[in-house]
Amino acid sequence: MEIPYTVAVRPDTGLNNVKLGIWLFLASEVMLFGGLFSTYVLLRMGAVEWPLGAEFLNIPIGTVNTAILIASSVTMVMAYASLKLGDFAKYKTYMLATVLLPVLFLCIKGYEYYEKVQHDHLPSHSTFLAIYWTMTALHGIHIIGGIAVNGYFWGPGSKMWHTKPAMFENRVEAAGLYWHFVDLVWIFLFPVLYLL
Amino acid sequence: MSGNAEEVRKHIAIYKKIAGALAVGTIVTVLASYLDVSVALGITIALIIASTKASLVAVYFMHLGEERSQWLNLTLGMTAAFWLVLMLVPLFTFSDHIGVAKTLPNANAPMEHAAEAH
Amino acid sequence: MDNVTTAEGIAHAEHGHEAHELSFLQTYVFSQDHKVIGIQYAITALLFLLFGFTLMMLMRWNLAFPGRPIPVIGNFLGMANAPGGIMLPEFYNQLGAMHGTIMVFLGVVPLAVGGFGNYVLPLQIGAPDMAFPRLNMASYWSFFLGGVVMIASFFVPGGAANSGWTSYAPLSVIALEGQTWWLIGMMFLITSSLLGSVNFIVTTLQLRAPGMSFMRLPFFVWAQLVTSFLLLLAFPPLEAAGVLQLMDRVADTSFFMPSGLVVGDGPLEISGGGSPLLWQHLFWFLAHPEVYVLILPALGIVGEIVANNTRKPLWGYRVLVYSVIFLGFMSFIVWAHHMFLTGMGTTISTFFQTTTMIISIPSVVILSALFLSLYGGSIRYTVPMLFALAFLPMFGIGGLTGLPLGLTAPDIHLHDTYYVIGHFHYVVAPGTIFALFAGIYYWFPKATGRLMNDLLGRIHFWGSIVAINCVFMPMFITGLAGMNRRLYDGGMQYAHVQGVMEWNAFMSYGAWALGFFQIFFIFNFFWSIRHGKKVGNNPWQSTTLEWQAPSPPPHGNFSTPPEVHRGPYEYSVPGASSDFSMQGEAPGADPEPAKV
Numbered sequence: 060m061e062i063p064y065t066v067a068v069r070p071d072t073g074l075n076n077v078k079l080g081i082w083l084f085l086a087s088e089v090m091l092f093g094g095l096f097s098t099y100v101l102l103r104m105g106a107v108e109w110p111l112g113a114e115f116l117n118i119p120i121g122t123v124n125t126a127i128l129i130a131s132s133v134t135m136v137m138a139y140a141s142l143k144l145g146d147f148a149k150y151k152t153y154m155l156a157t158v159l160l161p162v163l164f165l166c167i168k169g170y171e172y173y174e175k176v177q178h179d180h181l182p183s184h185s186t187f188l189a190i191y192w193t194m195t196a197l198h199g200i201h202i203i204g205g206i207a208v209n210g211y212f213w214g215p216g217s218k219m220w221h222t223k224p225a226m227f228e229n230r231v232e233a234a235g236l237y238w239h240f241v242d243l244v245w246i247f248l249f250p251v252l253y254l255l
Numbered sequence: 256m257s258g259n260a261e262e263v264r265k266h267i268a269i270y271k272k273i274a275g276a277l278a279v280g281t282i283v284t285v286l287a288s289y290l291d292v293s294v295a296l297g298i299t300i301a302l303i304i305a306s307t308k309a310s311l312v313a314v315y316f317m318h319l320g321e322e323r324s325q326w327l328n329l330t331l332g333m334t335a336a337f338w339l340v341l342m343l344v345p346l347f348t349f350s351d352h353i354g355v356a357k358t359l360p361n362a363n364a365p366m367e368h369a370a371e372a373h
Numbered sequence: 374m375d376n377v378t379t380a381e382g383i384a385h386a387e388h389g390h391e392a393h394e395l396s397f398l399q400t401y402v403f404s405q406d407h408k409v410i411g412i413q414y415a416i417t418a419l420l421f422l423l424f425g426f427t428l429m430m431l432m433r434w435n436l437a438f439p440g441r442p443i444p445v446i447g448n449f450l451g452m453a454n455a456p457g458g459i460m461l462p463e464f465y466n467q468l469g470a471m472h473g474t475i476m477v478f479l480g481v482v483p484l485a486v487g488g489f490g491n492y493v494l495p496l497q498i499g500a501p502d503m504a505f506p507r508l509n510m511a512s513y514w515s516f517f518l519g520g521v522v523m524i525a526s527f528f529v530p531g532g533a534a535n536s537g538w539t540s541y542a543p544l545s546v547i548a549l550e551g552q553t554w555w556l557i558g559m560m561f562l563i564t565s566s567l568l569g570s571v572n573f574i575v576t577t578l579q580l581r582a583p584g585m586s587f588m589r590l591p592f593f594v595w596a597q598l599v600t601s602f603l604l605l606l607a608f609p610p611l612e613a614a615g616v617l618q619l620m621d622r623v624a625d626t627s628f629f630m631p632s633g634l635v636v637g638d639g640p641l642e643i644s645g646g647g648s649p650l651l652w653q654h655l656f657w658f659l660a661h662p663e664v665y666v667l668i669l670p671a672l673g674i675v676g677e678i679v680a681n682n683t684r685k686p687l688w689g690y691r692v693l694v695y696s697v698i699f700l701g702f703m704s705f706i707v708w709a710h711h712m713f714l715t716g717m718g719t720t721i722s723t724f725f726q727t728t729t730m731i732i733s734i735p736s737v738v739i740l741s742a743l744f745l746s747l748y749g750g751s752i753r754y755t756v757p758m759l760f761a762l763a764f765l766p767m768f769g770i771g772g773l774t775g776l777p778l779g780l781t782a783p784d785i786h787l788h789d790t791y792y793v794i795g796h797f798h799y800v801v802a803p804g805t806i807f808a809l810f811a812g813i814y815y816w817f818p819k820a821t822g823r824l825m826n827d828l829l830g831r832i833h834f835w836g837s838i839v840a841i842n843c844v845f846m847p848m849f850i851t852g853l854a855g856m857n858r859r860l861y862d863g864g865m866q867y868a869h870v871q872g873v874m875e876w877n878a879f880m881s882y883g884a885w886a887l888g889f890f891q892i893f894f895i896f897n898f899f900w901s902i903r904h905g906k907k908v909g910n911n912p913w914q915s916t917t918l919e920w921q922a923p924s925p926p927p928h929g930n931f932s933t934p935p936e937v938h939r940g941p942y943e944y945s946v947p948g949a950s951s952d953f954s955m956q957g958e959a960p961g962a963d964p965e966p967a968k969v
Contacts, residue, residue: 060501060929064579073324076504076579082327083571086334087609093338094613094655098628101345101651118285125281133274136316140270143263183625186646190628193620239316246308250301254288326578330602337606337705344721345654348709351718 066229081233085240088201092244095194099251102186110187112253115180120171121253124164125245131160132242135209135235142228147220150231154213157238161202168199191252198248201241208234273315280308403514405506406928410513411492412820415813418484419898421520422806423891425475428468430888435460437881439862454532465861466535467551471523473538474555477667478562479520481805485670486604487516487565489812490573490597492820496919496926497591499582499935499957504575512568519561526554537859539660542629542652546621547636556619563612566604573601582918582957584937588694589956591917591941592687595694596673599701600666607662607705614655621647628652653712661708665700667801668768671808672697672739675761678811679743681915682758683750684952686942689742696735696742703732713784722781729779736772740765751945755913756830760811763838764804771800774849789859792852795845803841810837810894817898818912822924823905829897836890843883847876914953916943921957 063069065076072079103109112118138153175181175188182192212227212234219227284304288297314320319331404410434443440459443450447458454464491509495502503509526533531549534540545552577598581590617628625643629652632645680687687693709717709725744765752758774796777783787793810833817825856863856870863877864870911920918937922930935957943954 062502062504062506062580065504069579072326072578073322074327074579076575079324079327079578080505080571080575083330083574083605084567086330087567087571087605089334089338090341090606091609091613093341094610094658095617097342097345097610098613098617098651098655100342101349101648101654102628102646104346104349105648106646118288122281122285126278129274129277129281132312132316133270133277136270137267140263140267144260181624182620183627183644185644186627189620189624189626189644192624193617193626193628197616236317239312243309243312246312247302247305250284250288250305254284255294255298255301333602333702334606340706341610341658344706344709345651348650348654348712348715348717348721349648351721353716353718 066225075229077229077233078236081236085236088240088244092194092197095190095197096247096251099190099194102190106186110185112255115175115188116191116253117171117174118253120167121249124167125249127160127164127167128242128245131157131164132239134160135238139228139231139235142220142224142231147217150220151213151217154209154217154231158206158210158213161206165199165202165206168195194248194252198241198244201244205234205238205241209238269315273311276311277308280304280311284308403510405502405510407491407495407503407506407509408820408926408930410509411488411490413513414483414491414516415488417517417520418480418488421475422480422484423895424524425472425480426888426891428472428475430884431460432465432468432472433881433884435465435861436863437878439865460861462861463535464532466537466859467527467533469859470534470537470540470555471527474534475523476801477538477663478559479516479523481667481801481809482566482663483516484809485805486573486597486600486666487513487569489593489670489674489809489816490569490600493816493919494573494594494597495576495580496819496922496930497594497917498577498580498585499918499931499937500576500580501929501931501934503572504580505572508568508572512565512572515561515565515568519558519565522554522558522561526551526558529554539656540618540652541656542618542621542647542649543631543634545618545652546630547641553619553622556615556622559615560612563608563615566608570601570604573597574605577601582935582937585918585956586937588691589937589940591673592676592690592693592697593670593673595697596669596676599697600669603662603666603669603701603704607659610655611659614652617655618652650712650715653715654709657708657711658705661711662701662704664797664800665704667805669697669701671764671768671805672743674808674812674815675743675764676746677915677917678757678761678815679746680942680944681815681913682753682755682761683747684753684944685746685750686940686944687742688745688748690940690942693739693742696738700732700735700739703728703735707732707779710779710784713781714788726779726781730776733772733776733779740769740772755814756825756827756834757811757815757913759831759834760807760814763834764807764811767799767803767807771796771798771804774799786855787852789857790852791848791856791858794858795848795852798845798848802845803838807837810834813898815913816919817901817905818908819919819922819924819926821902821905823901823907824912825901825905826897829893833890833893833897836893837887840883840887840890844880844887847880851876911955914951916953916955917941918956921955 062076068075134153134156138150138157141147141149141153172192175192180188182189212231216230217227219230284301287300287304290297290300292300401409404413431443431446434441442458443455443460444458447455447460450458450460450464454461454467491503523533529550531551533551534545534548534555536545536548536552540552540555577590577594617626620626621628621630627644627647629649630641630643630645630647631649634641634643634645676687676693707725707728709721710729713722713725747762754762774792778787778793778796814825814830817823851864851870851873854870854873855867856873857867860867864874908924910922910924912924913920916939918935919926921935936959937956938958938960939954939956941956943949943956945952946954
């Protein structure tokens with residue numbers, strides 16, 4: 060039994076199933092983080108006092124992390140472009156970078172969390188810290204998911220390139236879309252939490 | 256379904272430019288945060304820069320600029336609209352109320368018994 | 374968007390799993406076939422519906438006879454819940470919160486969307502299966518796990534969640550352990566919903582058979598498509614809110630906890646600064662679209678059955694489609710009509726009152742179109758049609774009683790009274806659930822190759838329609854008198870409701886009678902699987918594509934992909950040789966009527 064249009068584009072909708080599916084999923088993720096951003100706005104508006112990000116958060120570290128994540132987005136799109144050029148070796152290199160860079164991000168984030176715990180800056184401390192911990196942790200969980208997916212497509216999943224290259228390209232494109240979204244969320248999270 | 260090699264190389268050139276723009280945008284964001292402006296203006300500037308960076312990622316890295324699908328446009332349009340509603344309406348109900356909200360002096364203050372509790 | 378697809382796309386399709394012998398587990402338990410998954414959803418949901426109904430029958434004892442020991446069952450409820458068989462208020466609250474949660478999230482939606490949507494939608498569009506079969510399977514098991522967590526919560530210390538299905542903060546934050554289980558259960562259910570909605574949308578857009586343009590889709594498919602968009606975009610803020618409430622409960626944060634809150638003997642040791650209203654906003658942002666998720670599949674089912682049993686096309690197909698789309702859109706901007714009494718200012722409450730009034734328009738249009746579809750029809754009073762016909766005025770009552778609730782002024786008096794309970798139960802119980810029964814009787818022969826017993830079906834129908842009105846109609850009376858909802862003793866302690874207290878016992882007898890008549894359905898359902906009258910592909914002489922496939926359809930549904938040449942409701946076409954033409958029937962044999 061064959062499911063049509065998994066990879067081939069359906070003429071009247073202009074999409075294949077996987078691409079449409081991942082975009083729909085991303086739409087729901089926009090609403091998920093939207094709920095949290097809405098929470099942030101509401102709590103801040105209602106607060107008697109709200110700390111500057113710099114009071115609790117390390118801006119240089121946050122900036123480095125932002126650069127790391129943006130870099131991983133670049134390597135992701137380069138990995139996909141390499142596949143389209145048929146250069147599997149380059150794909151592997153770029154994809155490995157896309158897996159390792161967020162691991163570094165998580166290590167740095169882990170260090171930030173550790174520092175916070177040492178200073179007793181826990182989520183229960185204030186609503187600012189509560190929303191900081193929750194939003195970055197949820198984002199972190201999404202990063203872990205991305206590492207797992209990208210790791211799979213770098214490692215065991217990459218065998219598909221030799222048997223079904225079109226489908227593999229399609230899957231990597233979908234993984235890329237997810238990964239860019241994760242980067243996108245951080246592009247908003249960083250200034251909102253650290254800089255404002 | 257490999258793309259035309261020429262086209263892909265053109266795309267790669269664009270990716271590099273966008274990467275540069277994102278790096279610049281990040282630096283600008285951080286520098287702008289040190290400007291001595293009101294909170295409202297600071298938020299506005301930060302959000303404008305973030306939105307610009309996000310748009311670059313969406314249009315070029317996620318290839319949204321090249322998609323031609325009415326259903327995708329519809330979905331993303333609806334999502335944007337409802338996201339806006341979600342952001343704005345709790346805010347409006349917060350500012351439009353009957354009666355006076357009484358905030359107590361210790362609201363959002365550090366927990367007094369933090370050391371003992373943990 | 375209206376270009377027809379070619380058969381090429383299907384020919385170039387990627388292979389699913391190769392045709393080989395599947396194990397028992399793979400065929401019946403971890404199946405990726407939408408029909409098996411649909412039946413799994415349906416049966417699980419029906420069991421949950423029965424369980425949720427039982428909880429309510431228990432509640433109704435204490436409402437009718439407050440403080441009296443519950444006969445028989447009272448001995449088994451345990452000391453923590455009903456010492457001496459007398460229900461404790463805490464236990465009543467658990468029953469209430471879980472009745473609502475189970476009926477909405479474990480019963481109606483999984484049956485309407487997971488069950489009917491999964492089973493019927495791919496068949497009606499001529500697809501071999503859902504776009505993502507593995508995701509479909511994951512979606513079912515996530516639902517199942519969520520259900521297990523919810524039921525398990527009854528057995529933890531303190532019992533199940535008891536802060537209403539709405540779980541308002543701060544009460545839900547300080548509640549006992551069961552509430553944490555509720556939140557975790559909801560996470561599983563929301564995940565299931567999200568996976569399902571992605572699947573439904575992609576399937577409907579991408580897997581339509583050649584010739585199945587959007588304006589040839591059966592109304593049921595349109596209803597499911599809009600429903601899926603609602604689930605996709607409205608559920609995530611509740612997922613976020615659930616995470617935040619979990620944090621408040623487990624990590625002592627103060628997302629929803631205001632400053633200076635005093636509980637028991639002293640102020641809570643929390644940072645404060647949170648907002649209980651924030652929970653309400655995030656909750657109702659989902660929960661309002663959720664009620665349209667409850668009704669839209671039902672409208673779709675009724676549409677199919679009305680067309681089939683009047684032997685004429687639905688009145689106003691385009692109007693129906695545009696209305697259902699407009700309804701879906703509007704459903705996102707009415708939610709705070711559940712919050713009129715939270716101290717909202719007049720500007721914002723006027724906004725929500727206006728949008729709520731506007732949203733009643735497409736509802737009325739759809740109901741009117743369905744009523745108008747009856748005019749001039751050759752009505753066949755089959756069992757599905759009985760339920761579908763009953764749906765119309767029942768949903769009408771439900772909808773009309775929503776109007777004073779949507780207007781801010783009368784809502785001041787009616788909010789949180791039994792009037793509200795009467796309103797929403799009319800829409801969901803003799804509304805949606807009747808439509809779901811109609812759908813079961815209607816599509817049972819497709820899934821099993823046998824008809825359900827007709828006499829048992831009629832007894833089920835007549836008993837249910839009378840009993841259900843006995844349960845819910847008096848609620849408008851008690852609600853108007855001011856009887857509050859969620860009172861474990863039925864308002865015994867309040868002077869202003871003493872005059873209407875006698876209705877409590879009446880409603881409880883109605884509820885137990887309603888329970889009795891479901892026995893006929895339960896027996897009929899299982900008995901007919903083996904002993905029902907055998908039928909062929911199309912026992913109802915229907916036009917839509919699912920009736921072209923064998924009963925039951927094999928894996929892959931259609932031996933050759935159908936090609937669609939007609940609209941969905943070509944009944945009684947002048948000049949045609951029979952009173953119905955199937956969508957997949959080749960043109961030329963009969964005159965093709967004007968395009969819809």
